[in-house]
Amino acid sequence: MRRxxxxxxxxxxxxxxxxxxxxxxxxxxxxRIGMLWPGVSAPAAPRMESFRRGLREQGYVDxxxxxxxxxxxxxxxxxxxxxxxxxxxxxxxxxxxxxDLTPKLAQEATRAIPxxxxxxxxxxxxxxxxxxxxxxxxxxLTILAPELSAKRLQxxxxxxxxxxxxxxxxxxxxxxAQVLLTSNAAQFLNVDLQVLQIRxxxxxxxxxxxxxxxxxEALNVFSSPLLSSLSGEIIELAAEYKMPAIYQWREHxxxxxxxxxxxxxxxxxxxxAVMVAKVLAGAKPxxxxxxxxxxxxxxxxxxxxxxxxLELPLPLIIRAxxxxx
Numbered sequence: 001m002r003r004x005x006x007x008x009x010x011x012x013x014x015x016x017x018x019x020x021x022x023x024x025x026x027x028x029x030x031x032r033i034g035m036l037w038p039g040v041s042a043p044a045a046p047r048m049e050s051f052r053r054g055l056r057e058q059g060y061v062d063x064x065x066x067x068x069x070x071x072x073x074x075x076x077x078x079x080x081x082x083x084x085x086x087x088x089x090x091x092x093x094x095x096x097x098x099x100d101l102t103p104k105l106a107q108e109a110t111r112a113i114p115x116x117x118x119x120x121x122x123x124x125x126x127x128x129x130x131x132x133x134x135x136x137x138x139x140x141l142t143i144l145a146p147e148l149s150a151k152r153l154q155x156x157x158x159x160x161x162x163x164x165x166x167x168x169x170x171x172x173x174x175x176x177a178q179v180l181l182t183s184n185a186a187q188f189l190n191v192d193l194q195v196l197q198i199r200x201x202x203x204x205x206x207x208x209x210x211x212x213x214x215x216x217e218a219l220n221v222f223s224s225p226l227l228s229s230l231s232g233e234i235i236e237l238a239a240e241y242k243m244p245a246i247y248q249w250r251e252h253x254x255x256x257x258x259x260x261x262x263x264x265x266x267x268x269x270x271x272x273a274v275m276v277a278k279v280l281a282g283a284k285p286x287x288x289x290x291x292x293x294x295x296x297x298x299x300x301x302x303x304x305x306x307x308x309x310l311e312l313p314l315p316l317i318i319r320a321x322x323x324x325x
Contacts, residue, residue, distance in 0.1 A: 030065050031280050034087035034095040034113075036102045037072040038080060038173070039229030040201065043098075046251065050266035051096075054273025060280070076200065077101070077173065077226070084109040094279045096272060099225040100125035101173040103138060111137055114279045118272055120145035120223045122290055124177040131290040139285040141271060142292055143263055145223035145248075146177035150185040152246045152261050155298070156218050157189045159259070159316050160244065167194040167216035167243075169207060169234065171224035178222045201230055208237045219245035221252075223262075231255065242308055250299040253324060258304045263293035297321040 037043050048070075052062050060066040069092055071083040084105045087095055094114045097103040103117040104127065117140035119125060124146060128134035131142075149168075156166060166186070170179055179195055186193035194214050196207040211219065219238060221227055227234065228249065235256045238245040247253065248262040271291060279285060301324040305312050317323060 030067055031093040032067045032069055032090065033276055034090065034092035035068060035070045036080065036084055036087060036095060036097045036106055037070065038077060038099050038102050038225045039072055040074065040076070040226070041229055042070065042072055044229070044231075044251070046266040047269045050269040051273045054270035055277065057270075058274060058277035060277060066280075080105050081109070088113060094276050096276060097140075099171075099173065100127070100175055102225075103127050103140070107136075107138060113137065114285045116140045116272055116275045116279065116285065118143065118268055120174050121177050125175055128290060133287065134290055135286040137285050139288040139290055140275065141268055142290055143223060143248075143268065144292060145174065146181040148248070148262055148296070149178040149220065149222050150181040152220050152248075153182050153185050153189065153191065153193075155259065155261050156220060156244070156246050157191065159313060160218060163217040164190065165192045165194070165214060165216050166218045166220055167196055167207075167211035167214065168220045168222055169196055169198050169227060170222045171226045172197050172199065173226070174222070174224050182220065182222075198224075198227060198230070200226075201233060204230065204233055204237060208241050208243070211243065212241060216243065219243050221245060221247045223248045228252075231257075239304075239307065244308060244310060250297060250322065253299045253301045253304075256301065256304055258301055258308065258310075260299045261296065263296060268293065299324065 062068045069087060069090060071087060073080055080102060088110045094116060095106050097106045097115060097117045100120050103115060103119060106115050115138040117138060119127060119140060119142050122128055122142040127138055183193055194211060194216055196210060198207060221234060231252045244258050246259040246261060247257045248260060249265045250260045251265055253260045298320050299322045300320045303325060
């Protein structure tokens with residue numbers, strides 16, 4: 001009886017252990033997570049750190065009972081299809097993608113391997129038809145980029161009520177929804193919107209010079225993994241051109257940007273890891289509802305405002321979730 005009880009208890013314990021842990025204990029190969037990042041450099045903090053934290057919370061440790069295979073567009077966006085095919089050839093257990101372009105490329109590369117995506121506009125990009133039941137092999141998180149890009153223009157107008165000319169930096173691979181909704185907001189706010197397309201680092205200087213020629217009074221940086229990977233250069237140019245700028249992530253404000261308005265970046269990547277763990281445990285992406293950010297935060301860098309010679313209005317300071325001195 002004791003032996004039978006012991007075996008039953010052991011079986012119950014094993015059934016509650018993640019598959020990657022069991023694989024390691026049984027000497028089989030560990031599951032592999034492919035990551036397809038469209039940035040020109042590896043994902044900057046806190047992305048990978050938050051992703052690995054989310055994995056640990058679910059019982060997975062990179063390099064121990066799961067392996068993360070990261071691929072990014074070091075040599076340009078044109079290499080992404082090849083990198084997607086490489087992950088498929090590796091026969092990874094799940095692919096994580098980011099933005100609106102890489103999920104499409106991953107879908108083109110495989111209809112069998114599950115895909116978890118952090119997207120700018122998951123429905124607008126045509127990646128899924130239904131948020132509650134995505135179907136096929138893709139689900140993930142949508143960061144509501146079109147709505148929030150338009151809202152960031154409203155934030156700029158509330159901070160600087162007299163501005164009439166705003167430049168935007170946009171990544172054309174993210175589709176047209178951000179431009180469309182922000183253009184509609186600009187008409188309502190009586191703002192002349194200048195749309196500047198960025199396809200790579202080499203476009204940044206010309207874009208800022210074009211904004212200067214049009215006498216842009218502020219800058220709205222749209223949501224895009226590519227633009228995020230270029231945030232250092234964008235922040236430096238905004239300071240050089242004395243142009244107040246609003247960004248998506250608080251990390252850009254911590255690095256010297258003026259204002260950010262958007263979801264918590266680390267939390268989005270942590271939640272992505274949680275969804276990956278569910279897939280590794282046997283869940284089907286098509287049955288997993290697309291998730292959205294639960295909170296949006298406003299962060300302001302007071303030091304940058306002083307460097308730009310700006311006096312921040314008291315309502316903004318009171319409203320801000322965090323004020324960086």
